Amino acid sequence: MPAELSLNLATVRKQWTMREAVDGAVRHGFAGVAPWREMVAEIGTAASARLFRDSGLRVTGYCRGGLFPAADAAGRQAAIDDNKQAIDEAAAIGAECVVLIGGGLPKGSRDLAGARAMFADGLAAVLPHARAARVPLALEPMHPMYAADRGCISTLAEMSDLCDRLGEGLGIAVDTYHVWWDPNLAREIARAGKRIISHHICDWLVPTRHMLTDRGMMGDGVIDFPAIRRMIEAAGYRGVQEVEIFSDDWWSRPGDEVLRVVMERFKTMCQP
């Protein structure tokens, strides 16, 4: 059976339009794609839905929601409304989940625990909408270096706690880049278990020259992908992996070269 890999379209966002990237994904044998909201907005949800359907590809995730913390009630409500809209878009384009991240501290705030509570509150507020739309929300902890400005929820343990509290309709996204360092990784992947609905891959480079745009191609860094995949399969998830690489380096290369290397590394470096 061929390896199943999905392409997060951020990986080639500087080289290609969404249409070009979908064509590239088909050409290189990907099983699916994961688009971002701004890409879908550019051609509209109806045209996007058609594009994905005609491609024969799965839409393994929709990026992204969450980001609930805000400085005031109006801001928090705006985030909730925006997440509901993202859920509707995901349903319209046939996405299998919406990926949610914590969001950063509100401007001027030093209250990380408060931001985390706002994430939980926002999540609770949009969950009925997600259930009604039958779109699971994939909760993605982000590396602690993003705790201040992007992802205030840093660990799988926190996301599993939220799943325990809020129940049905939630899942977990395990992104190797964000969780590889976790001393409790094996335990927390096992705990996430059947809730795992998304598995992203991306390597950690040494040195990392930029905190956002110097992520690595699998095999170029220090992450042990086979080991993490074994944990994930042991937890019950055997589905598609999704490659997502934010990289000034790879964004500067031709899209076909990037996808060729991605597919090769996926086959040689990422199998359990």
Added chain:
Amino acid sequence: MPAELSLNLATVRKQWTMREAVDGAVRHGFAGVAPWREMVAEIGTAASARLFRDSGLRVTGYCRGGLFPAADAAGRQAAIDDNKQAIDEAAAIGAECVVLIGGGLPKGSRDLAGARAMFADGLAAVLPHARAARVPLALEPMHPMYAADRGCISTLAEMSDLCDRLGEGLGIAVDTYHVWWDPNLAREIARAGKRIISHHICDWLVPTRHMLTDRGMMGDGVIDFPAIRRMIEAAGYRGVQEVEIFSDDWWSRPGDEVLRVVMERFKTMCQP
């Protein structure tokens, strides 16, 4: 009672020699200093001991040891020998502890769990020497963004586990920069309790432009210093705080300006 603050000499290492920095620390009302090994090596341990004694300052820590993981047995033994030497130097200069960090992955390795085990083994190997010298080892977890190349031990929980296993002679260093993001911070500081023997302060800037040399002056970033200090005091540590800022920005300013701002921010931003 005046605030008690120690100066980690890395904070002004680009502006000043160790002698100049010690003079500066006295001039600005610091209670102590924490030198680095290369600074002490430059003038020798005997002259360093005299310098500190004559200054009337405490030597609140000696930087640094640990870094046990290595690619082969010879490398690991070299690290153990080097740590014993650091302990002897610390005793000679009257340092109150040696600060130990995890160290990175051996070159070419993707085995983070293995590196962590090597840290534990190295620690166990040097601990009798530290006990005999009556120099406590302050175990400092480092921010997860350093897990690959500097500090494979990322959390207070892991360091407390090591203290539980190895016993007497070990303590914990809580550096706000490394632990502020930890969702279990309050619990793990409480658990560390009386083992806390070192409390470093440094702020997290948004954005952080460089992973090593863009650390922040207290008050310029997002860390809630009073909240963390309250946790630490509740755990039973009421000792000196130690400022340690690696920053291209602050290194480019006159040393007296840096120490003036440090002392001012310590008084206004870091009290419980």
